[in-house]
Structures are given as structure tokens and as C-alpha cells.
Amino acid sequence: EIMKQYYSTIHFRKMVNGYSGFSPPPWQELVRYEMANFPSLIAISRLKMIGVDYIIVDKNKYDTLNKDNFKINNQSILDGERVIAKLNNYNKVNLIKKFDNTYVYKIK
DSSP states (O other), X not given: OHHHHHHGGGTOOOOSOOOOSOOOHHHHHHHHXXXXXXXXXXXXXXXXXXXXXXXXXXXXXXXXXXXXXXXXXXXXXXXXXXXXXXXXXXXXXXXEEEETTEEEEEEO
């Protein structure tokens, strides 16, 4: 997350992620929930409720997590193709930009 924080100095928009030596328990629970349930409509709705307007998906990171059999709450992470396919089928989000394997969605 530290590199994402660094590059955020280009746009200075509010971000949900962060970097610190301390992770508050509510933050940890949010991250666990979102990672285990994303890209479900409920997970997207929760992001919207906390003020998130955009979702940035790095397809390659999802592919790596899936390939490495990364699990949250004993649930495997979807590969990037399936994450993108699900998001593209939802009417709650719109794909607004694609950069190579990075997709930017706006939550309605």
C-alpha cells in the first residue's frame, strides 16, 4: 500500500487504503470482508456506504492471488478475468477507463 499512497500525491483524492504501523480493528474487518466478498453487490454497496465513488481493479494482482491460492476466511480469491466479468455485468458500476490490466469503475 505504501506505493499506492506515494502515487496518490499526483491526485490527492481521498482513498480507502492507507499505510501505517497501526491497523485499527474496524479497518481490518472492512478489508477482510471486502477481500472475501468482492466483487459481490453487497461488497460494492458497503463501499458506496462509506463514501467510495471509484473502484480500481488491478487484474494482474487478482490473477496472482488466485494462482497462489490466497484465501480469506477459507474462501479463494477470484482470478482477474472473473472479477472483471462480474463487475462488467453489474448495473451498479460503470467501467470508465481501462489502462492495460487496470480497470477503473465508477459506483452509481
